[in-house]
Amino acid sequence: MPTDGFTTCLWFDGQAEEAADFYVSVFKNSRLGRVGRYTDAGPGPAGSVMAVEFVANGQKFVALNGGPQFTFSEAISFQIFCDDQDEVDHYWNRLTEGGGEPGPCGWLKDRYGLSWQVVPARLIELISDPDPEKAARTTQVMMTMSKLDIAALEKAYAGG
Numbered sequence: 248m249p250t251d252g253f254t255t256c257l258w259f260d261g262q263a264e265e266a267a268d269f270y271v272s273v274f275k276n277s278r279l280g281r282v283g284r285y286t287d288a289g290p291g292p293a294g295s296v297m298a299v300e301f302v303a304n305g306q307k308f309v310a311l312n313g314g315p316q317f318t319f320s321e322a323i324s325f326q327i328f329c330d331d332q333d334e335v336d337h338y339w340n341r342l343t344e345g346g347g348e349p350g351p352c353g354w355l356k357d358r359y360g361l362s363w364q365v366v367p368a369r370l371i372e373l374i375s376d377p378d379p380e381k382a383a384r385t386t387q388v389m390m391t392m393s394k395l396d397i398a399a400l401e402k403a404y405a406g407g
Contacts, residue, residue, distance in 0.1 A: 263310035324362035
């Protein structure tokens with residue numbers, strides 16, 4: 248994996264390889280990379296997975312089996328900008344499957360506790376419209392949603 252740019256390190260408690268496989272299965276432009284294993288030097292059991300490099304949606308990640316000391320929180324999330332409702336539905340359904348949790352306003356947690364925002368690309372245009380009434384109507388409707396519904400957002404924006 249190239250060393251230029253940034254690589255996001257995700258801390259897991261024993262699920263690094265499983266998580267990397269899952270994320271690669273969810274996103275296009277994804278692949279697994281090198282797998283590093285613990286040696287007799289520890290701190291994990293010799294031969295067990297220490298870290299897995301992977302690319303998801305063109306972004307570089309390392310999944311690290313660091314232990315139970317740290318967990319994910321909503322303070323960090325990944326935004327997925329979607330072109331249409333089918334794409335919103337795909338990411339929402341895949342990332343909540345197997346124990347994920349829906350949240351408000353397009354946010355969700357996946358089965359590993361990692362937070363995601365599944366956002367229609369058009370939403371930013373709608374809620375930042377120079378007409379404050381259009382932006383307010385759209386925002387008000389968005390605040391009532393879990394998974395975002397593009398048609399309902401567009402309808403609110405139009406005043407319907």
